[in-house]
Amino acid sequence: MSVGVVIPAAGQGKRMGSKVSKQFLLLDGQPILVHTLRLFETHPQVDEIILVMKKEEIRGTEEMLRSYGFAKVKAIVEGGKERQESVHMGLQHCQSDWILIHDAVRPFVTHEALDRLIREVKVTKAAILAVPVKDTIKQINSEGWVTSTPARSELISVQTPQGFSRDLIVQAHEKALEDPNWATDDSMLIEQIGFPVKVVEGEYNNIKITTPEDLVLAEKIWEIRRVEV
Numbered sequence: 365m366s367v368g369v370v371i372p373a374a375g376q377g378k379r380m381g382s383k384v385s386k387q388f389l390l391l392d393g394q395p396i397l398v399h400t401l402r403l404f405e406t407h408p409q410v411d412e413i414i415l416v417m418k419k420e421e422i423r424g425t426e427e428m429l430r431s432y433g434f435a436k437v438k439a440i441v442e443g444g445k446e447r448q449e450s451v452h453m454g455l456q457h458c459q460s461d462w463i464l465i466h467d468a469v470r471p472f473v474t475h476e477a478l479d480r481l482i483r484e485v486k487v488t489k490a491a492i493l494a495v496p497v498k499d500t501i502k503q504i505n506s507e508g509w510v511t512s513t514p515a516r517s518e519l520i521s522v523q524t525p526q527g528f529s530r531d532l533i534v535q536a537h538e539k540a541l542e543d544p545n546w547a548t549d550d551s552m553l554i555e556q557i558g559f560p561v562k563v564v565e566g567e568y569n570n571i572k573i574t575t576p577e578d579l580v581l582a583e584k585i586w587e588i589r590r591v592e593v
């Protein structure tokens with residue numbers, strides 16, 4: 365049974381505010397996207413990678429990736445305006461039995477975490493990486509007043525990859541097209557069709573590079589990793 369990875373990389377990077385799309389910003393001298401792809405290229409259980417990009421970035425990315433020789437990147441396809449649309453496009457090109465969906469801008473997930481996730485998804489059909497939240501989380505209303513404080517012991521911070529059986533995630537994405545609200549992660553779509561999602565231990569270092577501070581943090585995480593190896 366094969367494992368494929370869909371990597372949405374078609375975002376605008378508005379919160380990063382850089383001229384260059386944030387997946388092309390450099391981390392230790394190489395584009396963030398290259399670090400992310402290498403994680404999956406070198407994982408023994410991954411068979412194929414589908415990359416989703418903005419139309420105008422596809423040609424340049426193909427040329428860039430040629431020099432890295434990533435043999436598992438089977439297609440680079442055009443994304444949509446929303447992350448959910450980009451993932452949906454990618455899913456149409458991924459034929460694997462098990463599909464992991466991973467943000468292009470999370471370059472630090474480890475092979476150990478991938479092993480845990482793949483093991484669990486093959487049992488449960490829907491599994492996500494997550495870590496317990498460290499802060500107290502409040503719910504607020506549109507006027508900025510606190511409305512409640514959910515118990516922290518019941519809250520997690522969700523990461524990617526998220527893994528699913530192909531049939532299940534395709535069905536969930538198709539169904540979600542009927543809903544006018546965009547989901548901020550893929551497991552939400554699984555919840556919406558009433559299927560249980562299993563949580564697998566993630567890693568605090570598996571950050572999503574979203575704002576300029578995250579880039580500084582990413583360089584630090586990279587340095588620490590280099591010392592540990």
Ligand SMILES: Nc1ccn([C@@H]2O[C@H](COP(=O)(O)OP(=O)(O)OP(=O)(O)O)[C@@H](O)[C@H]2O)c(=O)n1
Binds near residue numbers: 373380450
């Ligand atoms: N229409 C979109 C929006 C997002 N993504 C991808 O989804 C991942 C997570 O999204 P996020 O970090 O929010 O990236 P952006 O949407 O680019 O950021 P912003 O919201 O600040 O514009 C990124 O790899 C991003 O490229 C995508 O493929 N297509």
Ligand SMILES: C[C@](O)(CO)[C@H](O)COP(=O)(O)O
Binds near residue numbers: 467523
């Ligand atoms: C999918 C995700 O990375 C899980 O944390 C996240 O929800 C994506 O968030 P975005 O900032 O809305 O793209």
